[in-house]
Every structure is written in C-alpha cells, then in structure tokens.
Amino acid sequence: MSSATVFGMCAAALIGLGLYGLITNPQPLRKILAFNLIGSGVFLLFGIVGRRGAGASVGNDPVPQALVITGVVVAFSATALAIALLLRLFDTAGSTTLGNPAPTCLHSDSPGD
Amino acid sequence: MSIATAFEIVLAAVVLGLATWTIAVRETYPATVGFVAYGLLVALIWVRLDAVDVALTEAAIGGGLGGVVLLGAAARLRDAEAVASERPVQVVRLSAAILCSLTAAALGIAILLLPDPAPSLALAVVSNAGATGLANPVTNVLMAFRGMDTMLEKVVLLLAIVGVWSLASDRAWGGRPGPRHEADPDGVLAFLARLLPPAGIVVGVYMLWTGADHPGGAFQGGAVLASMWLLAIMAGMTDTPPVSSRGLRVVLTAGPGLFLLVGLGGLFFASAFLAFPDEFAKPLILGIEIAMISTIAATLALLLAGPPERSPR
Numbered sequence: 213m214s215s216a217t218v219f220g221m222c223a224a225a226l227i228g229l230g231l232y233g234l235i236t237n238p239q240p241l242r243k244i245l246a247f248n249l250i251g252s253g254v255f256l257l258f259g260i261v262g263r264r265g266a267g268a269s270v271g272n273d274p275v276p277q278a279l280v281i282t283g284v285v286v287a288f289s290a291t292a293l294a295i296a297l298l299l300r301l302f303d304t305a306g307s308t309t310l311g312n313p314a315p316t317c318l319h320s321d322s323p324g325d
Numbered sequence: 326m327s328i329a330t331a332f333e334i335v336l337a338a339v340v341l342g343l344a345t346w347t348i349a350v351r352e353t354y355p356a357t358v359g360f361v362a363y364g365l366l367v368a369l370i371w372v373r374l375d376a377v378d379v380a381l382t383e384a385a386i387g388g389g390l391g392g393v394v395l396l397g398a399a400a401r402l403r404d405a406e407a408v409a410s411e412r413p414v415q416v417v418r419l420s421a422a423i424l425c426s427l428t429a430a431a432l433g434i435a436i437l438l439l440p441d442p443a444p445s446l447a448l449a450v451v452s453n454a455g456a457t458g459l460a461n462p463v464t465n466v467l468m469a470f471r472g473m474d475t476m477l478e479k480v481v482l483l484l485a486i487v488g489v490w491s492l493a494s495d496r497a498w499g500g501r502p503g504p505r506h507e508a509d510p511d512g513v514l515a516f517l518a519r520l521l522p523p524a525g526i527v528v529g530v531y532m533l534w535t536g537a538d539h540p541g542g543a544f545q546g547g548a549v550l551a552s553m554w555l556l557a558i559m560a561g562m563t564d565t566p567p568v569s570s571r572g573l574r575v576v577l578t579a580g581p582g583l584f585l586l587v588g589l590g591g592l593f594f595a596s597a598f599l600a601f602p603d604e605f606a607k608p609l610i611l612g613i614e615i616a617m618i619s620t621i622a623a624t625l626a627l628l629l630a631g632p633p634e635r636s637p638r
Contacts, residue, residue: 215333219370220436222337226344228429233348235421236413241353241402245360245395249344252367252387259374260436265445270462271375275446278466281382282478285544285621288386288394289485292628295398296489299631308405 220260226253240298240308244291251287255280333373340366357392357399364388377540378463381532385548386625393555394629458607460538467542468610472599476588479581479617482624486577490568493633499569502630508560518560525553533618537607543614547621554626565630573623580620584613 226249233246258276265273302308343363350356365388371380412418450462450470457469467475493500508514529549536542557563566573587609588599595602601609 215330215373217436218330218333218337219374221433222341222370224429224432224436225341227432228425229341229344229348231428232421232425235425236418237348238412239353241395241398242348242356245347245356248360248391249347249363252364255379255383256367256370257432257436259371259376259379261439261443262376263374264439264443265447266375267445267447270447270451273445273447274450274462274466275471277376277379277463278471279474280376280379281463281467281542281544282474284379284382284387285478286481288391288625289482289628291391292394293485293488295394296492296631299398299401300492302402302405306405308402 216260216263219256223253223256223260226250226256238309240301241295244294244298248287248291251283255283258283336366336369336373340370354396354399354403357395360395361388361392364392378461378542378545381540381545382548385545385552389552390548390625390629397629456603456606457601457610459610461536461540461542463540464536464542464610468613469601469606472584472588476581476584476599479584479620482621482628483577483581486624486627489628489632491632493568496636497633498636499567500633500635501567502565502627502633503558504634505564506559506561514560515562518556518562522553522557525549525556529553529618529622533614536614537611543617543621547618548625550618550622551625551629554622555629558626558630565627568627568633576619576623577627578620580613580617583616587613 230246230249230251230253233249234243237243237246258280259272262273262276263271265276267273298308340363343359343366346359347356347363350359365384368380368384368388371377371383413421447462450466453470454460454462454465457465459465459468490502508518529546532541532546532549533543534541536546554563558565587601591600591602592598
C-alpha cells in the first residue's frame with residue numbers, strides 16, 4: 213500500500229466527514245469548520261494526484277502543488293470573511309442562528325461598544 | 326509493512342480522529358482547538374507527500390493564522406452557543422450520514438482507479454525551468470507558468486479585506502481594526518514580542534529569498550511576517566493602522582498592482598500578457614515577489630484583526 217493510497221483514503225473520509233458536519237450541525241461556526249475540512253480533503257486529493265505524477269527528479273508534480281498553495285490562501289481569505297460576517301451578525305442580532313428570523317435591530321450600531 | 330508505511334497509517338488515523346472530534350464534539354471551543362491540531366498534522370502529511378512548499382503554507386496559513394481566526398471567533402461566540410443548540414431530527418442525520426458515506430466511498434474508489442501511469446506535468450516544468458532562471462519548480466509554476474492564478478489570488482485577498490472592512494459600523498468607518506491591546510510590560514507576551522520579531526523577520530525574508538531555488542516563497546514568508554506584526558500588536562507594542570491610511574492602501578495594492586503592470590508589459594516586451602522577457606525574468610519575478618510579500622503580510626494580519634472598531638481621531 214503506497215502513501216498515496218493511505219492518504220487518499222484519509223482524504224476521501226475527510227470530505228465525507230466535513231460534508232456530514234456541514235449538513236447536520238446548526239451552528240454557523242461549526243459549518244465553517246466543516247467546510248474547511250472538506251477543503252483540506254480536496255487539497256489532499258490534489259496532493260495525492262501530484263504525488264503519483266512525480267517525475268523528472270521532482271517528488272510531487274509542481275502544478276497541483278502550486279494550485280493547492282493558491283487554494284490554501286484563498287480558503288483562508290474566505291474563512292476570514294465568513295467569520296467577520298458571523299461576528300457582525302452576532303454583534304447586531306445578538307445570536308447566530310440561521311433557523312429563526314433574527315431579532316430585528318433598528319440601529320445598525322450595537323450600543324454596547 | 327515498512328516502518329514508513331506504518332507511520333503513514335498512524336498519521337492518517339490521528340488526522341481522521343481529530344477531524345471526527347472537530348465534527349462530533351458538542352462544544353465549539355474544543356472543536357476549534359482540535360481543528361488547529363488537525364491543521365498542523367495535515368502539514369506533516371504534505372511533507373510525506375514530498376510537497377514541502379505546500380506543507381509550509383498549510384502550517385503557516387491553514388494551521389497557524391486560520392487557527393487564530395477560528396479560536397478568536399469561538400471565544401467570542403461562546404455565549405451564543407446555548408441559544409443555537411437545536412439539532413436536526415434523527416431521520417435527517419441518518420440520511421446525511423448515508424449520503425456522506427456514499428460520497429466518501431465514491432471518492433475512495435476513484436482514488437484506487439486512478440490511471441496508471443499517472444499523467445504528469447513535472448517533466449515539462451523541469452525542462453522549462455531555464456526560461457526563468459529559478460530552480461524551484463513550484464515557484465516557476467506560481468510566478469511564470471500559471472501566473473494568472475497567482476495574480477488573481479492576490480485580487481481575492483484584496484476583495485476579502487474590502488469585504489471585511491465594509492462590515493464596519495458607520496461610526497468606526499476608516500478607523501483602526503480590532504481593540505487596542507494592552508499587555509503587562511514585564512509579562513511573557515511582551516517579552517516574546519521583543520524577542521521573536523528580529524529573528525522572525527529574518528526568517529520571513531529568508532523564506533522569500535530562498536523560494537527562488539528551494540521550498541519557500543512569498544506566501545510562506547508573508548505569513549511569518551504577518552504573525553510577527555500581530556505578535557507586536559497583541560502585546561500592545563504597536564497598533565493596527567487606520568484603514569483610511571494612504572500608506573497602508575499603497576502596501577495592500579502594491580503586490581497585485583505591480584504584477585498587473587509587469588503582466589501588461591509582457592504584451593509589449595514579451596510574447597503575451599503575463600509573459601516575461603527571458604533575460605529579465607528573474608529580477609522581474611523577484612521584484613513582484615518582494616512587493617507581494619508586503620501585501621500578503623499586511624493583508625493576512627489585517628484579515629485577522631477584523632473590521633474597524635474604533636473611530637478615527
């Protein structure tokens with residue numbers, strides 16, 4: 213069993229786990245975590261494909277590697293933006309549920325700060 | 326079974342265990358802590374896959390900075406947890422479990438059935454390395470062969486920071502992000518904020534410089550510089566700049582701006598948009614990377630600091 217197979221199975225399971233968390237957990241922050249798990253599983257799949265494409269004295273195909281590096285940075289930006297949105301929702305509405313309609317707030321600024 | 330394979334199986338099992346913990350544990354804060362540990366171990370997997378450039382990025386950005394963002398949010402949202410604890414009914418959870426197991430199984434089968442021999446662009450990348458004069462194949466792909474991706478990724482960073490800033494309340498618009506941090510001047514945090522940055526800045530710049538020929542580059546170096554700046558901010562040594570600052574905006578647009586300019590220059594002095602003239606490729610790429618490392622460091626740090634909270638004076 214090669215390292216690509218071991219980590220490939222791990223990546224497939226990570227995507228499944230992340231998907232499950234994304235669907236079933238009601239809290240937005242947990243959904244962000246689960247979404248990041250899916251993302252990291254997809255990146256690992258890329259890594260495995262690149263590992264199998266090793267050649268010309270390079271241990272891992274450089275093209276998927278470069279795509280993953282770009283992907284990690286973009287995923288971090290998206291996570292930071294999602295968390296800023298979530299914290300702003302919490303500041304203005306006082307809760308982070310997506311189910312019930314959030315309590316309406318006439319003033320956009322929270323009086324607390 | 327060799328020792329190396331046994332190590333890989335244990336590593337994969339621990340990573341899966343941490344991922345399960347992140348999904349299954351009831352409270353959010355322990356889940357986030359599990360996710361940070363998970364990110365660092367995933368970096369180890371990348372080392373085992375012979376992708377050291379990715380491992381450095383994953384450890385610095387995925388595990389390090391991403392972990393700080395998530396931990397900060399989890400700490401602030403602790404009180405909201407009791408309100409939002411309704412869980413979906415069992416039927417929904419069961420069908421979700423079946424759907425997700427099927428997805429994972431399908432992906433697993435796809436991995437086992439990947440074509441052999443695997444298609445690879447490694448040979449093409451290595452044989453064209455002479456065109457840029459850089460020896461690190463990943464940097465070649467990032468900066469020259471797939472330069473469009475890298476330039477657009479800088480634009481995504483810019484869009485993210487614009488998005489975060491636009492969440493500011495009207496009063497705080499144009500002000501400084503985050504609270505003013507205070508730390509005990511004789512405490513551990515202040516001590517580390519004096520001790521680490523001189524070494525950290527050298528490490529960050531070295532990562533940028535060595536990225537031309539060895540694993541490293543602007544992303545990894547930028548993340549190290551960002552963490553040094555954040556350390557100084559959190560220890561109260563310095564403050565976040567007001568987002569209306571002109572100098573800050575120049576730094577934030579320097580990376581994508583210079584990349585775009587050089588790319589447009591490629592239309593006239595080389596064969597295509599984002600192409601480099603052969604004899605100037607290396608200095609041009611290093612110039613773009615130097616502008617990019619400051620953009621990346623500033624953007625990453627400010628994404629962590631969040632939207633402006635204090636009104637400008």
